[in-house]
Amino acid sequence: MPTPQQARAQASAITSGKAAPEAEAAPVSQIRSLFDRPRMSPGHRRIAQYLIEHLPEAAFLSVTEIADRVGVSQPSVTRFAAAMGFSGYPALREKLQSIALGTFSGTPDENQGNELQSAVDAEIENLENLRRDFADPDQVIAAGRELAGSTPLTVLGLRISASLAEYFAYAARRIHPDVRLVTRGGSIAYDALLQSRAAGGSWVLAFSMPRHAQETLAAVKVARDAGLRVALVTDLALGAVADAADVTFATGTGSRLVFDSYAAPGLMAAALLQAMTDADPERTQGRLEEYEQISEQHQFFLRD
Template sequence: MAPEDWLVNLAQQHRLSPTQRQVVQRMLGMFPEVAFLSTIEIAELAGVSQPTVTRLATALGFAGFPEFRSALREAVLAVVPAPRTPPRRSPVAAISAIDQECANLGSLRREVGGDRMAAAVRLLAGSAPLGVVGLRASAALADYFGYFAQRILPAVVTCTDAATVADTVLQLHQQGAGALLVFAMPRYPAATVSALRLARRFGMSTVVVADSGLVPFAGEADVLLTAPVGAGLVFDSHAAAVVLSITLLDAIAATDPQRTQQRLEAHESLIDTWIHDA
């Protein structure tokens, strides 16, 4: 195994912060010299502080930087590197991240065909209006789902603002909503968990899309759907969550084919007013 692959595999086994992932990315472009550099030298080359490099070693499971550097040296000395000019950014991490996403997408086969998916569809399809919540890193997922959900459902309310999420849940309850769909990707905002608890207090069913079935707030969900995140790059990749979202929406549309057809045709009649036709 190439030493770069060793570092990438090690990083993928631990939950690193975006800053720590950036340091790993920079280190991939420093091989093999990186195994013989000090924390100060790595910090300067990576454009971060020395404590950040030290914390990275701990986050990777080592007692400290000296132990991490020893393991790094062993990985480098285990192979004879071919002469080369170190790239500014190694493609190893990107390729590995794509492989990880393929595995994440493969895991969705069990999820979309299981009982939890069927239960989620029943709850969400029967709610009018349907509430969709996604805060911080999950905001884009909520907006994505909500944008297309409006094409097939009569009433959809999307909230991506932590400051107003409690008000939104209250209003949904007052409007007769029976279910709330919540996207909860790491790092999990406290406001997301508060919204889940508030919805359950109001008697609303909750469907949660998270990266793991072991999230600490799993008990707040009536249905928990899992979509693993890709953690091989600086920021998490939500490819699996996007596929799960659109699959969930497709299943909801199938619960009332006539309504879906009518609403899609009505939307189609508006396309000529906004689409760009070169």
């Protein structure tokens, strides 16, 4: 086992192109896959990014040095190691050292790209997975029919999931006569859900993206107890919120950057909207034509 000084020197030789010819090159995906967790907090993402971008040096730093360089507390680094499945930071560091000394060479992987390109690649993979799921569209079509038939239709999205819910509700109002958007949790959400049920609503479309809010689970349970059925768009088919829903559409989120990106969930939302339009084409056509007349009359949009 090399001393820390020898290990640092060996890592430096590797990254400067002086590694032994027999050193085995490996894609950067090996280190990225170690930290590929969809539910990491922004603080944990920052630590992971630093370790990925500075691996040859970071693999030999102490927990205190890592905390100082990332700008987080020492306990945050320790909790990060535990969240990644290690017994502590020393075990994580040992793994990082084995990768730094055993798989990285001075020859860059031309296909790897930079951090932003890697994030795009991850989203492409999510979209490809969604494309395979759409090979059998029956569940989406059936859900669209149920959502179109629920009057009112409630759309729920709390905390970071609110943006997806707002997009869906904005579009759904063009084709559905009564769409009710809920983006605040607690008793406000409960009141809205109970009113929707009392008004004759039968379905709720909920969005739950990482990090999943306790308020979302509570609201879904209230909806179910009130007699509403719940269709859920989320990142994983397993979990407490998915277990509480009637129908779950699981689509991957982009987790390569500090904050998630939602290419696949956004497309899933658009697919459900399409299914709603197809479920009642006459109503869809009539409402869209009426909206076009109103938007033209009041000049909602700039002329192309």
